[in-house]
Amino acid sequence: DTAVxxxxxxxxxxxxxxxxxxxxxxxxxxxxxxxxxxxxxxxxIMFSYNNKELIINETVPNRFSPKSPDKAHLNxxxxxxxxxxxxxxxxxxxxxxxxxxxYFGPGTRLLxx
Amino acid sequence: xxxVTQLDSQVPxxxxxxxxxxxxxxxxxxxxxxxxxxxxxQGLQLLLKYLSGSTLVKGIxxxxxEFNKSQTSFHLRKPSVHISDTAEYFCAVxxxxxYQLIWGAGTKLIIKP
Numbered sequence: 001d002t003a004v005x006x007x008x009x010x011x012x013x014x015x016x017x018x019x020x021x022x023x024x025x026x027x028x029x030x031x032x033x034x035x036x037x038x039x040x041x042x043x044x045i046m047f048s049y050n051n052k053e054l055i056i057n058e059t060v061p062n063r064f065s066p067k068s069p070d071k072a073h074l075n076x077x078x079x080x081x082x083x084x085x086x087x088x089x090x091x092x093x094x095x096x097x098x099x100x101x102x103y104f105g106p107g108t109r110l111l112x113x
Numbered sequence: 114x115x116x117v118t119q120l121d122s123q124v125p126x127x128x129x130x131x132x133x134x135x136x137x138x139x140x141x142x143x144x145x146x147x148x149x150x151x152x153x154x155q156g157l158q159l160l161l162k163y164l165s166g167s168t169l170v171k172g173i174x175x176x177x178x179e180f181n182k183s184q185t186s187f188h189l190r191k192p193s194v195h196i197s198d199t200a201e202y203f204c205a206v207x208x209x210x211x212y213q214l215i216w217g218a219g220t221k222l223i224i225k226p
Binding site for chain 2: 004031040041042043045048056090092094096097098099100101102103104105106107
């Protein structure tokens with residue numbers, strides 16, 4: 001059973017389109033995250049939710065909108081996709097306390113043409 | 114503000130040789146320290162972490178790291194590497210009052226046969 005799963009695994013789309021990435025965790029964790037990893041492997045936190053409440057909202061374009069329908073799911077919707085949005089997007093979850101391990105999904109490879 | 118510096122972007126090493134991946138952090142408060150590994154085309158997974166206690170921390174796959182408070186370092190070591198250790202290694206830090214991780218830029222470990 002996959003602990004943190006993401007769909008789709010690959011996403012190829014045209015500039016200007018709107019797309020969503022879904023994330024689900026079956027670990028019973030309270031906190032979920034979205035990260036962006038660029039082509040140089042640099043990891044950037046985008047958002048974090050704790051018990052469906054947004055707690056980290058880093059400086060990202062407002063074309064990116066997270067939605068947490070329940071504690072086990074955190075989806076990422078992207079409007080008006082741009083070339084610079086091409087990256088790997090990782091979902092992660094953790095129990096939420098300081099020092100806790102974050103568990104990562106396999107990533108969604110987004111390519112904007 | 115906290116920051117994490119991984120001093121080497123790439124470390125080439127021969128198979129069965131020892132390796133050290135360097136990580137330095139800056140923080141004026143107590144921190145928790147982490148090493149994560151990312152195998153090709155996969156998500157990140159925890160190698161080891163330091164929360165408190167013994168400054169020598171042992172992790173999975175034969176890796177260990179030593180917390181040095183005076184040098185603000187948390188270097189990762191393995192006495193004998195294998196081809197399967199080929200991966201990107203990330204150092205991260207969080208304040209012990211906060212679960213947001215600050216990530217280093219990553220070090221690519223290249224194993225030469």
